[in-house]
Amino acid sequence: MKITTAMHGGNYNELAKQHGLTKEMILDFSANINPLGVPASLKQTITANLDKLVEYPEPDYLALRARIASFHQLDLANVIPGNGATELIFGIAKVTKAQKVLLLAPTFAEYERAFFDAEIIYAELTKETHFAAAETVLEMIKRETDLEAVCLCNPNNPTGQLISQQEMIQIAELCEERNIYLIIDEAFMDFLEGNETISMINYLGSFPHLAIIRAFTKFFAIPGLRLGYLLTKNDLLAEALLQMREPWSINTFADMAGQVLLDDTDYITQTYNWISAERDFLYQELSKFSELTVYRPSVNYIFFHLETPLDLRKELLLKGIFIRSCANYRGLTENYYRVAVKARCDNTKLIRALEVIFSGN
Template structure:
């Protein structure tokens, strides 16, 4: 049976979707209000450079406005980066988000995969540093990683950045899930030190607005940002996207509540999965990777529950699954359903 993802729910009878990692608190009310109000200006063309959104990002991170490039979701920005740089060789730790390899291959890059080891908690180590010695031009990293949910230690990440700076290797760092983490060890404030560093974030997951399509790139190399901007379509952000983004950046209490809620539910769900005898990879994010000796995907689908079958992630074997951290009620339903499947 072909696995499906959250985007396919309309063709399937899914009652609870654990395959997409969206904030369980839902869209902030202020963001809904901003989207409604944007209707009044939808007869106007959007600002091609999204200046108001850049200013809001600048205030949030206390960085120059010129460091930011908004885009139509993280995927568009990844593609823009690769089209602008056209690296001959890309280094990619695996397992990781399939979009990195897809984007690199789309522009003709050779992709060299560096396997992450289960016995090392799927965290990158010395093997990755050694791989950077072989005439690489670009490195993809995610912090936290998807599907493992693991955060890299700041000292390790700094070491990798130093190696890449010395060897003139661009580092594309995906931080799309970092705002869910209790220990948000972002490297954003080091952007001025590493001009080869490109950090990508999205509003999609953390603010529960995947349908809006909005992300942003951060980099201290202004000329490079302009080059990447030249690879993106004109008016790639709608007035709705910019309005939603500006409203999202004001939701500090919502972010605090999200981190606390996700931490509590992640702990609850992790313990329940472990009690069922499943091998759980401890996560820092809003999703959990685990291994089951018994097949779960189709059985749960028959119960109206969709989870992410990870067998098509390079570096993972059959039996690995990823589930989003959702509400207590939904997490309890998942626990009960899995128990029935493996009991």
């Protein structure tokens, strides 16, 4: 059965109400947002430009596209901005009109919803291979005839596993040989310091069927603003995406955010310092529990399997902590969970709560 409704992390308000809790009483580990919060540079920019609300946004977003292009050393024509990465996923599905699409399972649900009219083929990932994707994807592309698009999340959500650049080049070469669109969602790639050795952005010129999606949402903690962008050197694809966009889909403050945040080197450095310490801390602490099988993380969330019969999300919610159940991901069961990496004090609260739960108290 295809996924037709959106279900994501961060939707904890309703569940909290069911247990007599308010949103403010919940420590949310379900949404993978940078705990440093909205950068001060953006707050200052918005505050100084509140009067801009009486003006329509710039329709072609030329300054925004030029800043993103400069950051990635691309041309303005290679950048298509969007109202978050999700708008671009749905947009490229409409433009390519792909009728047979390869997706990972498990992975982010919006790809399946975007390609709803297509025949979906799944590269099923397993715990036996630690949810590694590259080998399975290559086998599926070789085996399945008439594939028109391959859509991959790298790092994958919710497993956090990476397809290396070398492996992705092999996938891209095979897709190019067969005229298959390769769409790579790199929404979490910014959390990897030195990610140019993993990202495929520097290979856009080598693969005309390649499109890469990035987002400001997670790294810069602005899910409420909705800003993402797609990169491609396929002129026909880029032009089609620009032509089909609804006017003013990006609001004025999101437009400003994209121009300001890429220059906020202090915030970027602070983020790398935070994640390098806290990701390792939380992974090591979670791995100490015999009740959990924890998969080594690559970015700002950790995926694990509960080895004992227990509704862990419910037990933690009773202690004021909300985590992401992965039961609604294709190929996963109710014993799989994902937690965001947060600040040390919050991560410690999660560990202490798990100690109490697993001790039976």
